[in-house]
Amino acid sequence: MFGAYVKEKRLGRGITLREFSKIINYDPSNWSKIERGTLSPPQDDEKLTRIAEALNIEYRSHEWQQFIDEAKISAGMIPDDIVSDEQVVKSLPLFFRTVRSDKPTEEELDTLIKILKRER
Amino acid sequence: MEPSDFSCRRCRITDIWELADQKRALLWPTGELPIDVEKIIECQLRLDIDWVHGLLQEADVDAFLKSDLTGFIVDYDSYMNDKFENRRRFSYAHELGHYFLHEDIYREMKFESPEEWKHFVMDIPDREYVAFEFQANEFAGRFLVPKPILEIEIDKAIDVLIGEGLSDILIKNADVVSPYIAAYVHKKFGVSKDVIERRIEREGLWPRK
Numbered sequence: 487m488f489g490a491y492v493k494e495k496r497l498g499r500g501i502t503l504r505e506f507s508k509i510i511n512y513d514p515s516n517w518s519k520i521e522r523g524t525l526s527p528p529q530d531d532e533k534l535t536r537i538a539e540a541l542n543i544e545y546r547s548h549e550w551q552q553f554i555d556e557a558k559i560s561a562g563m564i565p566d567d568i569v570s571d572e573q574v575v576k577s578l579p580l581f582f583r584t585v586r587s588d589k590p591t592e593e594e595l596d597t598l599i600k601i602l603k604r605e606r
Numbered sequence: 607m608e609p610s611d612f613s614c615r616r617c618r619i620t621d622i623w624e625l626a627d628q629k630r631a632l633l634w635p636t637g638e639l640p641i642d643v644e645k646i647i648e649c650q651l652r653l654d655i656d657w658v659h660g661l662l663q664e665a666d667v668d669a670f671l672k673s674d675l676t677g678f679i680v681d682y683d684s685y686m687n688d689k690f691e692n693r694r695r696f697s698y699a700h701e702l703g704h705y706f707l708h709e710d711i712y713r714e715m716k717f718e719s720p721e722e723w724k725h726f727v728m729d730i731p732d733r734e735y736v737a738f739e740f741q742a743n744e745f746a747g748r749f750l751v752p753k754p755i756l757e758i759e760i761d762k763a764i765d766v767l768i769g770e771g772l773s774d775i776l777i778k779n780a781d782v783v784s785p786y787i788a789a790y791v792h793k794k795f796g797v798s799k800d801v802i803e804r805r806i807e808r809e810g811l812w813p814r815k
């Protein structure tokens with residue numbers, strides 16, 4: 487998968503998601519979705535070339551061609567938008583870092599579930 | 607497990623500090639300050655950081671460790687804003703505290719649905735919740751503020767105070783010195799003044815014994 491592949495390359499180079507998003511001029515929230523395979527990778531050559539450069543993939547090399555192919559293939563393999571309860575449960579916390587250092591209210595917990603269903 | 611059985615294993619504070627020192631030495635061997643916890647999480651521990659919108663504004667939460675222990679979810683808006691860099695750093699270190707100290711609890715907890723999870727969280731006894739948070743905070747503070755370096759920085763701050771002709775304060779108003787020291791040294795560690803004041807107090811670094 488394109489997402490797993492680029493993530494491994496990025497981490498291999500010791501670049502955080504925040505740093506990488508800055509380098510390629512991409513929204514980090516969207517980029518993390520691309521790496522997780524829940525959002526389609528970019529398809530235009532200019533953006534893909536910029537990403538490949540940031541990952542130190544040599545232009546027109548065998549690896550570069552593989553990278554482009556993975557991006558094209560992954561574009562047609564994005565799962566549907568419905569997030570299962572099982573996926574949401576895996577993401578839910580036991581402890582919360584809140585501004586007021588307290589457990590969230592029941593209403594806030596409901597909102598948190600909604601956000602995770604919406605954003606995952 | 608019932609929420610009423612959900613209890614925090616009590617341990618000595620010095621054990622938490624020792625664990626923080628060990629993990630820092632292992633994960634951040636250069637010792638460079640401030641510590642880039644985001645880099646440790648992603649590049650060393652290979653945990654995910656997922657940025658989501660609306661977490662803080664809508665649910666009053668700015669970060670948390672996912673229950674499957676594969677990574678952290680953080681609020682996009684505050685975590686993108688450099689103004690929150692110190693809080694972000696402490697939040698990450700705090701969540702790392704949960705990751706290292708409370709991993710067994712996470713592994714034990716299994717929920718079938720978000721509703722089941724919600725009711726469980728609502729029913730966790732407050733005193734236990736506070737104990738878990740206290741332990742994670744102690745881990746985070748010690749992880750980000752290595753004691754030997756803090757001691758050196760305190761000495762430097764005191765020298766400045768003496769150089770400014772304020773030696774009297776050291777003798778007569780020792781309790782007002784901590785905020786001064788915190789203001790002088792907090793930037794080096796990339797944490798808030800409150801975190802430094804708490805380290806000074808918790809570790810008994812001022813007033814000198």
